[in-house]
Amino acid sequence: MMQSTVEDLRVRLKNAADFLFQKSLVRGIEGNISARVPELGAMLIKPTGLPMNKIPPEDYVLVKLDGTIIEGSKPPSKETPMHLEVYRRRPEVNAIVHTHSKMATVFAIVGKPVRAVWMKAAVYGLYEVPVLPFLRSGSVEMGVEVAKALEGRRAVLLQNHGSVSVGKTIEEACNVALALEETAEMQFLASLIGPPRFITLDEMEIIKKTGE
Numbered sequence: 439m440m441q442s443t444v445e446d447l448r449v450r451l452k453n454a455a456d457f458l459f460q461k462s463l464v465r466g467i468e469g470n471i472s473a474r475v476p477e478l479g480a481m482l483i484k485p486t487g488l489p490m491n492k493i494p495p496e497d498y499v500l501v502k503l504d505g506t507i508i509e510g511s512k513p514p515s516k517e518t519p520m521h522l523e524v525y526r527r528r529p530e531v532n533a534i535v536h537t538h539s540k541m542a543t544v545f546a547i548v549g550k551p552v553r554a555v556w557m558k559a560a561v562y563g564l565y566e567v568p569v570l571p572f573l574r575s576g577s578v579e580m581g582v583e584v585a586k587a588l589e590g591r592r593a594v595l596l597q598n599h600g601s602v603s604v605g606k607t608i609e610e611a612c613n614v615a616l617a618l619e620e621t622a623e624m625q626f627l628a629s630l631i632g633p634p635r636f637i638t639l640d641e642m643e644i645i646k647k648t649g650e
């Protein structure tokens with residue numbers, strides 16, 4: 439039973455990674471993805487150095503939340519410390535997606551939050567996606583700061599770097615990453631015509647109840 443859950447997660451991670459690649463949210467060997475394995479107190483994470491669309495399910499590395507590698511023929515993603523820190527500090531998070539997707543990263547470069555400018559942002563709870571100060575890739579500190587900023591949120595931007603999206607499932611984390619990228623693009627385009635009007639918290643609640 440336990441084994442089948444891990445195997446199921448491996449296949450879902452592969453499908454999610456393919457989705458991120460197909461939607462152009464990741465390019466080359468950029469980005470990483472992981473899923474919590476609750477019954478083992480562990481996570482499955484992308485191996486380092488491989489493009490997202492070229493990772494077979496068995497290549498995902500099984501890492502205990504204390505950092506011990508349980509199973510894996512390749513080294514885990516360089517952002518492993520960040521993923522571990524988020525799972526340790528955010529029990530509600532079961533999956534993490536990190537990308538350098540273009541439009542969200544543009545906001546991270548300028549240091550402007552992505553905000554709820556359209557229905558889809560509201561559906562995915564993206565009221566205001568803050569930009570964290572510059573943090574060193576692969577550092578524990580990045581994980582600590584990301585985990586803190588994820589209080590009541592599903593995504594954060596990393597200054598001059600990219601974004602982190604989370605979910606209760608792998609599929610949800612991927613959909614949040616896509617919604618974030620599309621929202622950034624909408625906000626950018628709208629700003630060319632005039633100052634965008636942002637959806638209010640009250641309106642967010644109504645949209646969450648009724649859907650898109």
Ligand SMILES: [Zn+2]
Binds near residue numbers: 469536
């Ligand atoms: Zn990165």
